[in-house]
């Protein structure tokens with residue numbers, strides 16, 4: 001089977017914001033306790049941070065981590081999580097019906113972030129709380145000193161402000177499962193007033209308003225239109241969330257989910273532009289896809305978990321090779337929308353629907369989805385280019401015509417390397433790809449990273465952590481020679497072309 005790709009150096013979609021490769025840590029299951037934090041673990045440092053997990057997070061070069069939720073944040077009292085640990089209250093977390101010890105809190109998270117080399121995207125509780133608690137938290141985190149909340153932080157041993165630049169105005173407040181669900185008018189007003197207070201404190205801080213919890217919500221996209229009617233002028237980003245599942249087991253449909261993600265992004269962009277036009281505004285609204293991933297493997301197990309325990313194993317999806325392919329197509333979709341999607345968080349980072357799994361008291365290892373995320377994070381920074389794709393399609397009941405090859409292309413910041421990411425969705429055929437590119441001198445080298453396994457259900461486990469791992473090949477190109485790209489059946493591919 002043949003595919004043709006054509007791109008031009010000057011046909012730019014947009015700059016890829018490095019925050020497209022962000023992630024998420026929620027107080028949920030073993031993400032924090034047994035994940036990033038486990039005092040007494042042989043790999044723990046003096047703060048109780050697991051060095052083995054830190055090492056894998058650093059390898060991923062995640063630039064930004066959303067914290068502390070998620071559903072958790074909508075009934076979270078942030079004051080519980082600061083100050084002397086022995087005085088912190090134990091609380092029932094209504095979202096996940098677990099016990100939160102507060103042994104790890106806000107200041108510990110920021111200290112961990114520094115170790116991991118990531119920035120914090122802090123979510124505010126706009127479910128059970130409001131403007132007051134939110135602005136107190138901003139002052140606690142960001143004011144240097146000489147005020148009640150900043151001095152409280154200093155009294156907790158944190159002299160320097162955290163200087164957190166990005167704030168989420170709540171989480172999934174359209175959802176019936178959310179503690180403190182709101183109507184779009186209630187939420188839109190609250191988001192406006194909270195954003196206003198944050199910008200009065202510091203106009204350079206950025207805020208994200210809550211969009212629909214997924215494309216299937218009955219209130220989508222009216223929720224977006226109403227919320228933005230209230231707060232368009234005060235907010236910088238609108239959020240999108242979506243998780244993908246392979247139930248019933250149907251690989252061609254599962255692999256086509258990125259078509260749904262693409263339509264979701266287009267609809268949200270259209271809704272934002274509609275409100276922009278209504279308001280005669282010159283300001284574009286950018287998007288923050290701050291929760292996305294595959295999530296379904298753990299659902300049956302989680303229904304049986306005893307409530308009101310500490311750090312129970314929840315949402316511990318063990319990812320298959322086919323999940324990694326879907327994650328690859330979702331990354332391609334985000335890159336293709338780099339002009340409007342500026343932030344995206346793979347949900348989540350460790351143990352909870354995550355690229356990294358760790359056993360409490362045991363080792364940490366890379367799941368299958370780790371690999372496409374790593375490759376995109378390493379080689380997907382730069383300029384997203386439009387790709388003209390000519391490729392056979394298959395007919396799918398849920399998504400219509402689906403191309404067998406899913407592609408994105410990124411020109412490295414220094415302009416000398418072009419990376420093409422491609423997923424071959426065909427179950428049996430190798431795709432031979434003709435690539436033509438205008439605006440470059442001849443390519444001189446070709447590196448090919450490929451992820452494939454004969455069994456789509458293959459997983460990486462503690463006993464066998466490298467079952468699904470990429471292979472690399474490198475070739476030099478002769479003058480005038482066109483690069484020969486080939487993508488095996490069911491494969492994730494990274495082609496890195498060097499010029500000059």
Ligand code: AHR
Nearest residue numbers: 026070071072171172347
């Ligand atoms: O990431 C898991 C959960 O999914 C988050 O807590 C919530 O925001 C979403 O529904």
